[in-house]
Amino acid sequence: MxxxxxxxxxxxxxxxxxxxxxxxxxxxxxxxxxxxxxxxxxxxxxxxxxxxxxxxxxxxxxxxxxxxxxxxxxxxxxxxxxxxxxxxxxxxxxxxxxxxxxGFPDDRLRLIFTCCHPALPLEARVALTLRTICNVRTPDIARAFLVTEATMTRRLTRAKTKIAQAGIPYRVPQGPDLTERLPGVLGVLYVLFTNGYNPDGTPAFADEAIRLARLLRTLLPTLSPAPDTGEVTGLLALFLFQHSRRRARRAPDGRLLTLEQQDRSRWDWDAIAEARALLDGAGEGPYSWQARIAAFHATTGDTDWAGVAACYDALWKQQPTPVIALNRAFAHGYAFGPAEGLALLAAARAGGALDGWPHAVAAEADLTARLGDHARAADLFREAASLAHSPAERDALLERAAARIGEPSAQGQGAVCVPIASAKAATAGCWAAPAR
CATH class of the missing domain: 1.10.150 (DNA polymerase; domain 1)
Structure with a gap:
């Protein structure tokens, strides 16, 4: 046959x-x-x-x-x-x-909220969501978390055992409990998308995160009382803005391209239009602010860096994390001059939380170059490359270093953008709102 x-x-x-x-x-x-x-x-x-x-x-x-x-x-x-x-x-x-x-629609919600229960470690929540809800193979999940298949199988088994032994209820929480639990569910989806967005991640995970965000946004209003879905809407908009550039983020030879280097005709403008429409119903939480930041970059013209900086100011008040501080410093450097950006960056790095993180060094390199010290900028780009998490990021940073000392470069340079962290790092709380 x-x-x-x-x-x-x-x-x-x-x-x-x-x-x-x-x-x-x-x-x-x-x-x-x-x-x-x-x-x-x-x-x-x-x-x-x-x-x-x-x-x-x-x-x-x-x-x-x-x-x-x-x-x-x-x-x-x-x-x-x-x-x-x-x-x-x-x-x-x-x-x-x-x-x-x-009650099948409720079964899907029950499954999501059970997999994302706060009694489970965050890595276990992400892995269980991928395996149970998204039907992702255990070997693929193991690769995303940089562990062996046997290790991931044990983690999944322990998570299921804990659900049974701890009596974690298989239900959707109601009222204030739902409001309290929803950010944790959205955090899991954010980590799923992160792994699909990263250069060395699993692209299908980003699609799964978008699908689950749509599902949540559809099913939550059916509950009584219905929860506020503003942050769900904001998260979905953020995913769509970021994912709209997936085809343009690499050159034909595999090099990562900065925002200004990308061929914008390859962006998914239908996804961008949908995301912009969603912003009308977005909330005032962290994901919604990140979506608004992404919207400023999703344009055929120049980025409104003052608008980006204002959004980061609002985001910083809600999430004063080192990575948000880094992004905020970079945005201020482009909006109000590199000297101001470098001052904020120095403050963000003062506590040592960003030590060894290549994007912090690359941001300093970019702003230093804008001040005119190209030799220092080239040294910093090479330092960032030595800390890079993937070959693609390392090559992109070395290209920036070469351009700063007069060596030929394939394309004009653009802003260094801090990407969302890897799946493993994201579960440790390394949140960011990338523009790449």
Whole structure:
């Protein structure tokens, strides 16, 4: 039989929508995370095997739910578990995830809030979200966190065990509890996007973060009382602004390009338009301010650095972290002169929190060059390159150093922009609002 290329695509599309619903429903009914994931995976495998001959069903998500449910019933029956679990599974309608009467949308929210519970370490929350909600393979998660697959498997197992043993409720918190927990959920999505945004990250993670942000923004208003979704909206806008430049961030030879070097015709202007529209409903929290900063860069003209600096001033009042201080100093240097930027940068580095961080040295190099001391700037760019986290960043900084001492450079230079940290660093709290 000739393989039908449409089947894998149909399975992938159905999985993106149905996987968290299936896993969430089975966890709710059985309390067994591994069983839920295994049955969901087996349903996807069955679809890849059967759909080429039977055709893609009219309701692929319902087919997957029914198949996963039947597999769970078989496993539980062979294990001779209590009758109540089998009865609960048996009453799931064959309409599957499309049936709101069984609470499937709430199951997705329950799953998100359980995976992101503050009782779990932040790295475990991120990993569990990727594995359970996004269906990302454990080896891919391990690579994102720079650990072995066996280590990540143990971390995931410990997280699930803690949920069971600590009695972490599988539910969406209500009222003030929801307001308190929501920033933690958004923080996990921010880290997911970070890993997809970084030069050495996993691009698919950024797409998953955008998908989950959209999902949250859709489902939270269905709760009663509905929470304020301003920061969810701001986070989604930030993701869209940043991701809109993904095709233009590298030259054909793989070099990282600064904002001014990028071919803006390659930006996703539809995503930028959507993000700008979302800003009308954004809040006044950190993610919304970062989105407004990104909006100033998403233009065909010159960046309004005074506007960027004003946003960083507001962001600094809410999050006076070293990385925000670094970004703020850089913005002030471009808005009001390099001397002011260097003064703020010196203050940001005074406590030692930015020691060894290449972007702090690169920011000093850029502002020093704007003062006219090109020899000093070249030395600083080389120092930053020696601290770089990836070959692409190192090469970009060495190119800047070469340009400052008169060596040929491929393109004109632009502002050094502080990127969001790696997935591992971001879980340690290294937040930033990049312009690259």
């Amino acid at each position: 000739t393989p039908n290329p449409a089947v894998p695509a149909a399975v992938a599309t159905a999985a993106a929508e149905a996987y968290p619903r299936i896993v969430g429903a089975l966890i709710r009914l059985t309390g067994d995370w591994d069983l839920a994931e295994d049955c969901a995976q087996e349903a996807l495998a069955a679809a890849l095997q059967r759909w080429p001959s039977t055709g893609v069903p009219d309701n692929p998500a319902a087919w997957l739910m029914t198949t996963a449910r039947n597999r769970a019933i078989d496993v539980l029956r062979r294990a001779s578990v209590e009758r109540s679990k089998l009865q609960d599974l048996a009453v799931l309608s064959d309409e599957g995830p499309a049936a709101d009467s069984h």
